[in-house]
Amino acid sequence: MLSLLQIAFLVAAFLTIVSAIMVVTTPSMVHAALWLILALAGAAVFFIILNAGFLAVVQIAVYIDAIAIMIIIVVMLTEGATRQQIRQVSKTWWAAAIAAILLFVGLIAIFLQTPSLIAEAPALVMSQDAILEDLGTALVDVNRYIIPFEIASVLLLAALIGSIMVAWPLVKGDKKEEVEA
Amino acid sequence: MIPLSWYVMFSAALFSVGLYGALARRNALAILMAIELMLNAVNINLVAFWRYITPDYIAGQVFALIVFTVAASEAAVGLALIISIYRRRNTVAAEEIDMLKW
Numbered sequence: 564m565l566s567l568l569q570i571a572f573l574v575a576a577f578l579t580i581v582s583a584i585m586v587v588t589t590p591s592m593v594h595a596a597l598w599l600i601l602a603l604a605g606a607a608v609f610f611i612i613l614n615a616g617f618l619a620v621v622q623i624a625v626y627i628d629a630i631a632i633m634i635i636i637v638v639m640l641t642e643g644a645t646r647q648q649i650r651q652v653s654k655t656w657w658a659a660a661i662a663a664i665l666l667f668v669g670l671i672a673i674f675l676q677t678p679s680l681i682a683e684a685p686a687l688v689m690s691q692d693a694i695l696e697d698l699g700t701a702l703v704d705v706n707r708y709i710i711p712f713e714i715a716s717v718l719l720l721a722a723l724i725g726s727i728m729v730a731w732p733l734v735k736g737d738k739k740e741e742v743e744a
Numbered sequence: 745m746i747p748l749s750w751y752v753m754f755s756a757a758l759f760s761v762g763l764y765g766a767l768a769r770r771n772a773l774a775i776l777m778a779i780e781l782m783l784n785a786v787n788i789n790l791v792a793f794w795r796y797i798t799p800d801y802i803a804g805q806v807f808a809l810i811v812f813t814v815a816a817s818e819a820a821v822g823l824a825l826i827i828s829i830y831r832r833r834n835t836v837a838a839e840e841i842d843m844l845k846w
Binding site: 568572579583595596599602614633650653655656660671674683684687698701702708727729730732 | 745746747748749750751752753754756757758759760761762763764765767768769770771773774776777778780781784787788791792794795796797799800802803805806808809810812813814815816817818819820821823824825826827828831832836839
């Protein structure tokens with residue numbers, strides 16, 4: 564008999580996998596981006612089941628709010644190119660399918676040989692609030708993870724400036740390149 | 745309760761779907777979306793191992809947060825590149841962006 568948590572897991576897993584398959588197969592880019600939102604929301608459900616509520620919030624705030632919306636905007640900006648394309652998969656898509664299936668079968672074969680994977684979740688020693696507080700202090704504690712945290716912030720700043728520079732509108736001098744292409 | 749193997753099997757499936765998308769799609773945007781799926785599969789795995797193996801040691805969640813950050817930067821730079829390429833060459837098909845191909 565399945566418990567409520569297991570049913571929630573299976574429903575979320577089914578939804579996520581189905582929407583992920585739709586993301587990689589649907590011809591329309593806008594539809595693919597909308598399916599991506601559903602897949603990302605499904606992943607947020609797993610974070611909640613795993614007692615990582617903060618990561619679920621970050622998943623929704625960063626992935627669905629920022630990344631998915633940004634992808635939809637870029638899909639609309641480049642619509643002229645996506646609409647002309649009738650063929651959405653490359654000629655060697657079957658090789659990609661074989662590679663993906665081989666990877667999946669290989670991973671499952673490894674998992675089946677790993678006895679420790681049947682482990683159930685140990686009881687949490689700390690309360691949910693204590694875990695969240697621990698996560699917050701761990702990120703700014705000099706003796707713990709402040710270096711990765713600061714590197715992440717510098718990385719975000721670099722990505723911000725870099726993407727503005729890369730996406731800057733063409734200046735007159737660059738027009739030559741456009742004609743050549 | 746849910747055994748750990750369910751999570752790793754689900755992550756493997758999600759990662760394989762993302763791998764297929766990244767390899768088979770022609771559109772650079774679709775490839776970017778497939779990479780996001782793969783990063784998500786990895787993140788679910790990281791958090792699952794944190795919860796099942798070392799729940800007292802917060803490093804698993806910290807690692808997942810760093811992965812989020814890298815995914816966000818990667819998406820921002822990737823989308824900026826796609827916009828720039830579209831402006832210059834009027835295409836987003838990955839196989840037509842072959843100026844560096846020897």
